[in-house]
Amino acid sequence: MNNLITETETTTGIPNGKLGIWVFLASEVMLFGAFISSYVILRMGSDAFIIPPREMLGVPLATLNTFVLIASSVTMVLALDAIQRDNQKGLLQFMALTIFLGFCFLAIKSYEYPHKWSVGITISNNLFGSFYYTLTGLHALHVIGGIIFNSYILFKAMQGYFSAENYARVEYAGLYWHFVDLVWVILFPIFYLL
C-alpha cells in the first residue's frame, strides 16, 4: 500500500515530504521577502512615496479578513489533530470549514479591490498601489493555491484515505496553509496600519 510511504526510513530522519515542504516554504519566504523588503526600502527611502489616508484603506474589513484567516488556520490545525486521533468526521468537518473560510477571505478581498479602485488606489497610479496589489495579489494567489490543496485533502478524506497512521499529507497542506496565514499577518500591519 502506498499509504505507508511516510513510514519509510530516510537518511535525514524526517519524511521526505516534510523536508520538501519546508524547503519550499523557505523559498516562499524569499519570494515574499524580496517584495516586502523592496516595499519597505522604497517606502522609507523615497520622499515621493505617498501613503493614502487610512480611511481610504478600509481597515475594518482588513481586520475582519485577518480574523477569518487566523480562524481558518486554527480549523486546519484542528483537522490535523482530529485525524491524528483517527476522528474521520472531525477531519471532514474541519477541512470543509477551512476551505469555506478560505473562500470567505477571497470574497472579502474581491469586495475590497473594487472599493480601492473607486477611491483611486490602482496598481499603476502610485508606488503604494503597485506594492499593495502586487503583494496582496500574490498572497491571494497563494490562498487560491491553498484552497486547491485543501480541496484535494478533503476529496481524499471523503474516500477514507487518511487515518491515525497516515496523516502526512494533511500535515503538509496545513504547513502551507499556516504559511499563507503567516504572510498575511505581516502584510496586514505594513499595508493597513502603518
Next chain:
Amino acid sequence: MVKTYLAVFGTLAVLTALTVGVSYIHFGKGGNIAIALLIAFAKVALIAAFFMHLKFEGKLIHTIFYTAVFFLLILLFLVLPDIGVSHAMMEKGKWVAIGIVVPAAVVFGLFVMLKRLK
C-alpha cells in the same frame, strides 16, 4: 493539544485587536512602527511554533527555517549603507558622501590586509 491550539488562537485574536487598536494612538512614527512590528513578530512566532509545529521539530527543519530568516534579514538590511550614502549625497553633497565611503573602504581594506598578514 486542542486546548493549546485554542489558546494560541485566542492570543492571536487578542493581538490582532491590539495591533489595530494601538495603531489609532499616536506614539510617533518610529514608536508606531516598532509596536506594529513587535506584535506582528509575536504572531508569526506563535503561528510558526504551534500551528506549524516548529517547536516540536528537530534540528534540520530549524536549520532550513533559520536559513530563510537569515537571508531575509540580508534582503532587508544589506542595502542600508547604499541608502545612507545616496541620502548623504543628496542632502549634504558629494563630499560628505565620499567622507562616509572612503573611511569605510579604508577600514575594510585594512581588515583584509591584516587578515592576509597572518
